[in-house]
Amino acid sequence: TQLLEQSPQFLSIQEGENLTVYCNSSSVFSSLQWYRQEPGEGPVLLVTVVTGGEVKKLKRLTFQFGDARKDSSLHITAAQPGDTGLYLCAGRLTSNTGKLIFGQGTTLQVKP
Amino acid sequence: DAGVIQSPRHEVTEMGQEVTLRCKPISGHDYLFWYRQTMMRGLELLIYFNNNVPIDDSGMPEDRFSAKMPNASFSTLKIQPSEPRDSAVYFCASSLIGYSTFTDTQYFGPGTRLTVL
Numbered sequence: 001t002q003l004l005e006q007s008p009q010f011l012s013i014q015e016g017e018n019l020t021v022y023c024n025s026s027s028v029f030s031s032l033q034w035y036r037q038e039p040g041e042g043p044v045l046l047v048t049v050v051t052g053g054e055v056k057k058l059k060r061l062t063f064q065f066g067d068a069r070k071d072s073s074l075h076i077t078a079a080q081p082g083d084t085g086l087y088l089c090a091g092r093l094t095s096n097t098g099k100l101i102f103g104q105g106t107t108l109q110v111k112p
Numbered sequence: 113d114a115g116v117i118q119s120p121r122h123e124v125t126e127m128g129q130e131v132t133l134r135c136k137p138i139s140g141h142d143y144l145f146w147y148r149q150t151m152m153r154g155l156e157l158l159i160y161f162n163n164n165v166p167i168d169d170s171g172m173p174e175d176r177f178s179a180k181m182p183n184a185s186f187s188t189l190k191i192q193p194s195e196p197r198d199s200a201v202y203f204c205a206s207s208l209i210g211y212s213t214f215t216d217t218q219y220f221g222p223g224t225r226l227t228v229l
Contacts (some may be wrong), residue, residue: 002154042116042203042220043155088155098143098209099168100218104154 003027004089004103012109013079021074021106023089030095032065032072037086037105079110114138116221118204124227130192133224136185137206145218146179146189147203155203161187194228201225 005024013019023032031050035043047056049065049072056063060083062075072089086107090100117136125131137144145160159169164181172179176195181187191198205218 040222042205042223043218044220045217048217097168098145098160098162098207098216099157100145101157102155 002104003101004091006087006089006103006106008106009104010107010109012111015080015110015112016078017110019076019079019108021087021108023072023074023091023103025070025091027093028069029091029093030069032069032089032091033100034063034072034074035088035090037088039085043086043088076108079108081110081112084108084110116204116206116219118202118221118224120224121222122225122227124229125194126229127195128193129228130190131194131198131226131228133189133202133204133226135187135189135204135221137187137204138208138219139185141206141208141219142184143207143209143216143218144181144187145205145207146187147205147220148200149203149223150200158189191226194226196228199226199228 003025007022033048034046036046037043047063052067052069054065060077064073086105088105089103119134142163146158147155148158149155156171158171159179160167161181177191179189201223203220203223205220207216207218209216
């Protein structure tokens with residue numbers, strides 16, 4: 001059983017569509033991060049959220065941390081083929097640990 | 113500045129052989145992490161070090177796996193003997209963790225794709 005459940009696992013959409021990826025847990029996290037991974041490469045950090053209810057925007061990407069710090073979402077507006085990749089959420093259960101727990105990931109394909 | 117360097121990028125070996133994966137973290141980083149990624153299990157933390165000292169090895173699957181960090185610029189992950197189920201992509205990551213909150217960035221290497229036949 002995954003501590004962090006991501007949904008959907010796979011998403012294939014057309015360029016210009018909007019999408020939302022969810023990351024859910026029954027546990028409370030001190031902080032949560034989103035990474036993107038492209039084929040043949042390691043994950044790259046997109047954003048870190050630390051406060052319940054926090055919303056951060058990165059161009060067309062909007063990240064939200066749930067009020068109870070148990071869940072997060074990533075919303076992409078007007079998706080482009082360059083957004084294609086594996087999106088991973090990762091959380092820390094406590095603030096004094098270096099350990100990150102990763103979700104299974106959401107594979108996004110954006111077709112031109 | 114160079115990122116995290118891993119070698120080899122690809123390794124194909126036969127069951128029972130010893131495999132050694134290498135990692136050079138980003139200079140100045142005080143944490144080093146070893147992960148394994150498979151389709152079935154996703155990205156799993158195997159072990160991590162702080163200032164060359166192993167902190168948490170609870171993710172190491174069994175005694176066949178061992179990791180060392182003899183100095184701040186080098187770490188190895190060894191599998192002996194290797195088995196087909198060890199086939200995966202192994203990532204090394206490093207970070208510089210602040211003292212106020214753990215909101216650091218982990219910088220991942222390109223990974224080593226291991227195939228055990």
